[in-house]
Structures are given as C-alpha cells and as structure tokens.
Amino acid sequence: MDMDMARDALVQEARELLAAMENALLEIEAEGASPEAINAIFRAAHTIKGSAGLFAFDRIVSFTHIAESMLDRVRNGTLPLDQPLMALLLECSDYIAELVDAIEARREDIEPDPERRARLEDALNALLGEPKAQVATVRQAAPEPAGQVEVESGESVSSDNWHLSLRFSQDVLRHGMDPMSFLRYLGTLGRIVHIVTLPDAMPAADEFDAESCYLGFEIDFASEVDRQTIEGVFEFVREDSDIRILPPHGKVAEYISLIGALPEPAGRLGEILVKGGALTSGELETVLARQAAEPVPAKPIGTLLVEQEMVPQAVVAAALTKQKQGEEKRAQEQKFIKVEVNKLDALIDLVGELVIAGAATNLLARKQKDPQFEEVSQALSTLVEQIRDAALTLRMVPIGEVFQRFPRVVRDISRELGKEIQLVVTGADTELDKSMVEKLSDPLMHIVRNAMDHGIESTAARVDAGKPAGGTLRLNAYHESGSIVIEVSDDGKGLDRERILKKGIERGLVQPDQILSDSEVFRLIFEAGFSTAETVTNLSGRGVGMDVVKKNIESLRGEVEILSRAGQGTTVRIRLPLTLAIIDGFQVMVGESTFVIPLELVIECVDVGGHDTRHNIVKLRGEPLPFLRLRELFDLPPADGVRESLVVVQYGQHRAGVVVDRLMGEFQAVIKPLGQLFNQVRGISGSTILGDGRVALILDVPNLIQRASRAQAALAWHGQATTTPEQTGGN
Amino acid sequence: MPLTPHENEAGAFRLHGELTVMHAAALKDELLAALAHADTLALDLGEVEDIDTAGVQLLLLLKREAARLGRSVSYGGHSGAVLAALELLDLTGALGDPVLMPKGA
Helix, strand or coil, rough: CCHHHHHHHHHHHHHHHHHHHHHHHHHHHHCCCHHHHHHHHHHHHHHHHHHHHHHHCCCHHHHHHHHHHHHHHCCCCCCCCCCCHHHHHHHHHHHHHHHHHHHHHHCCCCCHHHHHHHHHHHHHHHHHHHHHHHHHHHHCCCCCCCHHHHCCCCCCCCCCCEEEEECCCCCCCCCCCCHHHHHHHHHHHHHEEEEEECCCCCCCCCCCCCCCCEEEEEEEECCCHHHHHHHHCCCCCCCCEEEEECCCCEEHHHHHHHHHHCCCCCCHHHHHHHHHHCHHHHHHHHHHHHHHHHCCCCCCCCCCHHHHHHHHHHHHHHHHHHHHHHHHHHHHHCCCCCCCHHHHHHHHHHHHHHHHHHHHHHHHHHHCCCCCCHHHHHHHHHHHHHHHHHHHCCEEEEEEHHHCHHHHHHHHHHHHCCCCEEEEEEECCCEEHHHHHHHHHHHHHHHHHHHHHHCCCCHHHHHCCCCCCCEEEEEEEEEEEEEEEEEEEEEEEEHHHHHHHHHHHHHCCCCCCCCCCCCHHHHHCCCCCCCCCCCCCCCCCCCCHHHHHHCCCCCCCCEEEEEEECCCEEEEEHHHHHHCCCEEEEEEEECCCCEEHHHEEEEEEECCCCCCCHHHEEEEECCEECCCCCCCHCCCCCCCCCCCEEEEECCCCCCEEEEEEEEEEEEECCCCCCHHHCCCCCCEEEEEEEECCCCEEECCCHHHHHHHHHHHHHHHHHHHHCCCCHHHHHC | CCEEEEECCCEEEEEEEEECCCHHHHHHHHHHHHHHHCCCEEEEEEEEECCHHHHHHHHHHHHHHHHCCCCCEECCCCCCHHHHHHHHHHCCHHCCCCCCCCCCC
C-alpha cells in the first residue's frame, strides 16, 4: 500500500517535471535559449532520474542518464541548442512520459516502445559519442542568451547594425541552395549596409571543386527585425553552416570570440569590421589587444573564446538562479500541502450531508416557533454556509492546469499543418472545480484542433485576405455571474453560414423556409455527423467530435455557444457552473411539487396577475419576455385560484420567465445526480433533498430559456406565415 | 555550354546562358584551359542570363589563378544578371573591370 502511494507520488512528480521541461523547451523555442530554461530542463531530467533510481525503475534511469549527459553538454555550452536538438529533446520528453505511463500502469518491466527508444538512444549517443560532432557543432553560433547575467559585464560596441558572419557549408550548392538567394532575402528584411565577400577559403585551382561553396560573407545589416527573424533566413542551412549573428551594440567579448572563431586572420577580419562600421578603430584596438593577451588556441575553428569568456559567467549565473530557486521552492513548500483527492471528496460529501441536516434543523426550528432555538439554528446555518464555501474552494484549481497542455499542442499541430499559429493564453488563473478540469481537457482539445485546422487559413490565403501571415489562437477564461466562461477564439475565416445552412437543410435538420438567427445556424455544427469541411484532414473534418464536445460540456451542466464573423474569426464560448456539488437554490412550488432554481440565475420575481400573458409572452417594463408554465411543462394537475408568480431567470445573454404557484425562498441544495433513467428528461438537471426529506428537482435553466425562446420564435414565424397565405401552401 | 571563342580575337571569349552550379565544373576546366593558352584572357559576360554563387566563385578563382600565373583576365559587357550579383556581393571592384552599363539600361 505504502509502496503504491509512493509510486503514485513518483508518477505525479515525474509528470509535473515533464510538463516543466516541455514548457522550458517551448520557451526556448519562442524566446531563444536562456541559462534558466536550459537549467530547468536539466534539473527536470536529473530529478526524474533520481526518483526513478530510488525505485530501481531501470528503464527510466538508463534513458534519462543519456539524456542528462547530453543536456549537461548543452548546459556547459559544448552543444548548441538548435532546432533538431530541440525536436529531439521534445521527443525524449514524450518517451519518458511513456515510461511514466508504464509505471503508473504497473507495467514498468515491459518496454513500452522499443523502436522509439532505440532511435532516440542512437540520436543521443551520436551527439555524445563522436568528438567530431562537437567540433562541427561548435562552429555554429551559440544562440544569443538574451537578458542573461553576462550582459552586465563587458562593454558594448557602438554600432547599431547587426553583424553577420556567414560561412556556408561547402555542400550548400550541391544541396540546391544558393547563398546569394539568402542574401537577397536578407535584403528584404532590412538594408545590407556593408558586405565583404571573402574568397580566402578557396583552395588552389587543382583542388577547387566548382560545386563546393568556399565564399564567406561578413555583413553589416541595418534592420528593425529581431534575432529570430534573421536566424530564420538561414534556417535551412543553419545545421551545417557557420552562421554567427551579433546584435546591434554587441559586446566586445563577442567580437573577440568572433574574430577568434573565424578562419581568416585577425588583422584582416578587424579591417573588415572597421570598414563595415561594426567596430570603430578604437574598439578594434581593444578587441585585438585583449585577444592577444588571451591565449588563442591554434585551431582556426574550434575551441572558441565563447567558452573561455562566457561560459564561466553563464555557470555562475546558473548557480545563482539555482540557489534562488531553491529558496523559492522552500517558501512554496510551506504554503502547500498535498492532499489526496479522495479525502477532499469525502469532506465535500460530508459537508453536503451537513447542509441537508442543517436545513432539517431550520425547518424544525421554524415549526417549533421557539425563538431561542430559531436563533441557534440561524447561527448554525450561517456557519454551515461558510464551511460549504470554504470546502468547495479547496477543490478549486486554476484553469491553467488545462491550458498548459496547449502550447505544445499548438506548436505540433501548426507544424503538421504548415501554418504559422501563435497561441495567446489569458485568464489562466481563473479557478474552477477540479473535477471539471479533467473533463474539460478533451472537448477543449477538439475545439482547438478544429480552430487550427478549419478556422485559421493557410498562410497564403491569409496574406491574400490582407491579414497578418501568422494566425492567432486565443484561450481565455473568466468568471461571470456564477459561471466560468472559457473561450477559444481564432482570427481565421469564420464559419460559412450559407454552407452550414445548406448542409442543415440537406440533412433535414432545418426546414428550407425556416428563418434562423446566426447563432441557431452555427449551433447546427454540434449535430452528430455534421461536417462542412471540404477536405477531410488527419486532425478533424470527419464530422465526429463537435457533437461529442457538446455532450461533454452538457454533462458538466454547461453550455456551448459559437460566435463567428466571416473573414474575422470564430469564438467558441463554453459556459460552465463553478461547481458541481452544492448550489444556492431558490425554492418554488407548483401544486405539491417542489423545484429548485440556481439562485445565481434568478433575476427577480414578479406577480403574474395583471399582466397580459397571451402567446406565452409577457410585457415586462415595456420589454417582451418569453415565459413558460412549469405546470404545463411537467403535466402537473391544474389548480384553481392560485396566485401565480413569474420568476425571471437569465443565463448568458438570454432571459425568460418561469411561472410557478408559490415562491418558497432561498435554500442550499446539495446536487444529487439523476439516474440513467432520467437522462432523456429535458428541463431538469438534477435533484436535491429538502430539509424534511422530500426530493426536489433542480431546473435546468439554460434548457428552459431555450424552450421559451424557441416557442416564441415558432409563434412569431407561424404568425408571419399566416399573414402571408401564399407561403403556407407548400407545407 | 557556353564558352565560345571570339572569331578573330585571340584570347577573347564569350560566355552564354547560365553561369551556375549546373555547369560550373565543366566550365572551370574550360576556363582554366583557355587561361593556359593565353597571356591575356577577355571574357564577355553580356549574354550570361543567370549567375549564382558558384558562378561568382568561378570568376573569382579565374582572377586569382591569373594573378598567380602572372597573366591577366578581364571581364566585360556584364549582363544585368551579373551586375545584380556583383552589386549584391559588393564585388564590382574585384570582378568589374570596365563595368559597362548593360545594353538598354
């Protein structure tokens, strides 16, 4: 038992660490490598290995060990963190996740994916084993560690141009790429202030291979674009070419290492740098003097000064951050205790029973008409209410837990689709019930995939439409009157209203002459088997899914809504109740039956008498309000002489009235799910137990509002149809 | 491809078509052979339709080879494509010789 708990703890910890690792990798991809991020990755791998070692989970230990050795090289700067390495690391983290899944499933003795493991191990060993690989990779410019500690030290040069040193791989021409075309493209991003073509590497005529590229380029480049954009120009050749990019006002140290690393003699490079304006002659003197003072290795390319000059600082910086993070972690540990979810659930159940018992006491106190008893029971219910709220907040977690999966998903899918998509997450700290977090994940994933696949257009189509080439996907969450609202928006082409309508008519979901609002049309896409996608892709478009999304959300007592504007984008808005367990209810009666309406959704109560209630529309302060009678809805026996009341409810933007016999007041309702038998019953979302032990039904307000509005719309349509008789003939 | 001797001038040649990696290897041998037979080599680049890095590199090699052997190579009649490439790489000084504006420019 203890062993099992420890194992679960390990699985959970490993997953958190893998998530941290993935986040750090994505951060590096987005913002360039920073020592903190690289360290976070290393630490994650290291901790996973350590914990797995305690349990002798050898598969994890041996694999993370190789990954860790490779990460160690990245950390001390001998291996640059480039695109292929990033991809490799992401895949390593996926594979470790598989191993963790195996541990959770108690199948750690079986290799989950031998083929993948072998491939990854080969790739890692290739990076580690061959010393050649190191020399080759050192030639690449180490990614500029933006905003790093070392920035504080070392003077900067005065030039405001970028300086690019390009030594292409000799094979670049053979691979069908022409360095000149990169330069031409570079020219579109800014202005090439100065360029020197260096033929120095050209061998004698006999050895000269006309299909090899020997030319080097030193470029001073004026541009407003960022480093990533410039690096992007050389993306296809970065792997085996030597591309060095120094930012405007680069550091003297970087120029020292540049001169040290390039194959041409220092004096000649110095002249070029001065001529192009990258360095002033004063600065050049400093650089050369300092370079002379430091022992420069004889190797023309290879051990860089980067290592001598920068790495110690990076290591110091890393050590500092590590120390700081250690302190922060301790502080956090004091703030949190891990509690098993089962214990929490048991507590919530007990609080639910307490609420029911409290209601019973209240009822009794009122019947007894004993003022002292009533007072005590009042005090008791106030406390019970507070305990309920406090207990429920224990289960609240930030929705960020769901959102954190998406940066990776968006990255992978956008690559797969060949679209450039940026993810913007807001409101990640909005809280909702833990039990919902788990159930939200899949529907959200589906919506996100759909938006990326069908919503956001291809880059070319976007440019044609005059939009920015890169699409934006937004995840947003916020609280609104007792609900949590989650929005997935894209700035894509929007839904095609006509196409959806046509398809809806084809499938017999709507009548050809029916008049539908935009939101009613868009809602059609939630019907089973409904897909308007012209091409079915890997990801979505098979028409399975959106109906499942809707079912999932509805099982959480939530609602999905679609807003879309042609050419501007689509927003899918999910509205969920904050909690599934206990609500503040408003109790009403029809005949002898009691119903509960969630209090947050009640706007006001009005006396029906004196209002004109024809056509199930009442005029309230000049505004028409659709309503329905619970008596009719649930087929309850008619009663005479009751003074009916109208309860006005609102959900989202929509309002409706519910006519009842009697208003009973506020009441804390512990929601009990309805059995399978009641699955098909509309208008009811659950049941609860009253203080006297009777059962009351909780009304499904969104459904009631929908019915009331639909009845009204049908009536309006019908009314319209009867006034123009020639249109009714067809039906 | 593209290297043809001038009818009546010794050491004068004309380059045609594509001066690119596709033909670079063959052209290298032809050009070096031409250089071996003439003290002064004059190349007319007027009909070069396309030039890439391999082509530029070849022109540089020929210049350097000539200097090493104490001979001379001159380029002339640069086509628009050649001029654009030389400007991009800032090699008009090295490979320009008498750079003439292309016909019709």
